[in-house]
Amino acid sequence: MEKMKNMKIIDKVALIYIKDGKILSTRSEGKDKYYLPGGKREGDETDLETLAREVKEELSVDVVEETAEFYGVFQAQAHGKEEGLLVKMTCYRAEFVGELKADSEIAQVVWLTCRDMESVSPVDKLIFQDLRGRGLLE
Numbered sequence: 554m555e556k557m558k559n560m561k562i563i564d565k566v567a568l569i570y571i572k573d574g575k576i577l578s579t580r581s582e583g584k585d586k587y588y589l590p591g592g593k594r595e596g597d598e599t600d601l602e603t604l605a606r607e608v609k610e611e612l613s614v615d616v617v618e619e620t621a622e623f624y625g626v627f628q629a630q631a632h633g634k635e636e637g638l639l640v641k642m643t644c645y646r647a648e649f650v651g652e653l654k655a656d657s658e659i660a661q662v663v664w665l666t667c668r669d670m671e672s673v674s675p676v677d678k679l680i681f682q683d684l685r686g687r688g689l690l691e
Contacts, residue, residue: 563631563640566603567591568616568647569624569680574691575664576684577653578673579611582660586632586674589644600643611659614651621647625683629676640676666691 567589570577578587592607594600600623605616624644631638655662667685670678684690 561638562628563634563638564594564643565591565640566594566600566607566643566645567680568604568608568649569644569684570646570649571684571689572664574689575666576681576690578663578665578669578677579655579659580661580663581658584633584660587661587663587665587669587672587677588674589642589677589680591642600645604645604647608649610657611655612649612662613654613656614649617648617650621645625680627676627679627683629674629679632674632676640674642676642680644680 568591579590580587590608590611591604594603601618601621605618608614608616622645624646626643628639628641631640653662667681667690670681681690
């Protein structure tokens with residue numbers, strides 16, 4: 554229990570968007586791993602406010618908030634950060650409108666399957682495994 558007190562957590566919200574058994578993912582400039590679209594909460598934003606803002610910034614599309622469904626919360630070591638710094642990823646499935654286009658710090662937009670699991674961050678690996686277990690991801 555003592556160890557848990559010293560752990561720091563990065564609070565993120567992410568979009569799970571699956572089409573034809575593949576999941577929408579992104580790679581930021583200068584990064585070597587893919588991440589689900591989304592990002593860190595600012596101030597007292599709600600989950601959906603964070604999701605909508607981050608997805609708009611990264612992919613130039615608008616999340617249709619009425620379609621958003623809570624999927625789950627996943628936690629793992631933050632990729633490329635000091636040991637003990639965790640990412641808590643609150644995930645939602647939702648529809649969006651607009652044309653997907655890499656924006657802001659995003660270098661690449663891709664569609665991944667479980668075969669790409671070694672190319673994603675530790676927390677995304679947990680999400681991919683959960684999706685595969687539910688038969689949602691190839």
